[in-house]
Amino acid sequence: MGANREQVLSSQEIFQGRAIKVRVDTVEKLDGRKTTREIVEHDDCVAIVAMDNEENVLLVRQFREAVGKELLEIPAGGIDRGEDAAQAVRRELREETGYLPQKLKRLGGFYSAPGYSTEYLHLYLATELTLSPLEAEDTESIELVRVPLADIPSLIASGKIYDAKSIAGLLSFSLRR
């Protein structure tokens, strides 16, 4: 695999934001030609299939400025400094749904857009949920939606859930059951 790496000839920093950085690498492709790669640097995140004791999955509906729409997604978010992925799962799930999981299981993970983004999502199953709402000032724009696990396939097939992370997370969880 090592031989199949592109060689980075130079790298230019373009933008340093809060959530993303952007750089442009000049690389020598495997065929020897040069090109540039525009790369979005994004920290690793967590994505969460959260299921209650009645086999309802906890989804969140929220407005996404990038796509100009409200989407119905699995809970997800960044890993704060000093946290490990499991701690981020607990914090994000609580912030977005008001529930804390007593049990976590890692279900692997995936890159969200490896053609241009470094972002990797750690996928977790969260169960044994206990209500533990925050004095939330940051949660009011996120709506919790409970969906029976059995209804998830039809929500995906009918296009009601249509972001890659949620589809990949929910269906790869179904796969492992």
Add this chain to the structure above:
Amino acid sequence: MGANREQVLSSQEIFQGRAIKVRVDTVEKLDGRKTTREIVEHDDCVAIVAMDNEENVLLVRQFREAVGKELLEIPAGGIDRGEDAAQAVRRELREETGYLPQKLKRLGGFYSAPGYSTEYLHLYLATELTLSPLEAEDTESIELVRVPLADIPSLIASGKIYDAKSIAGLLSFSLRR
């Protein structure tokens, strides 16, 4: 849904690249507070579940500079100016695998990273594949890998396929069969 939009107060262009643009929007959140949203603008793309008459799925292995690894993915790519999505599917599949599909079926689509990217992927099923290789100078760094459809779930569960588009595309295809 209209009431649940954030109001964009201003928008700053940061970067105009070949594949991506970056802008920072200042928005008024639904709770009235202001914040910024860093947004990667990326054109719509196509992603392709291509299956031959023996129920093998055509995957591609290629080096991804953004994540520094070779990944095993479903074929995917941009929609060129003047193309519709179906035309892009035919061209991309031919460029990446050397096959042209006689039959296409749209399987919906999904956003790849709606937290910060505008990219939407149109998902297609491509079948009745005929060999039609290009005099390809651009294909040598992409390796075609044929995998029986029945083996796809274990490749995903074992982490051999680990990008969101491929997992979402392959499993939502399985779902619809």
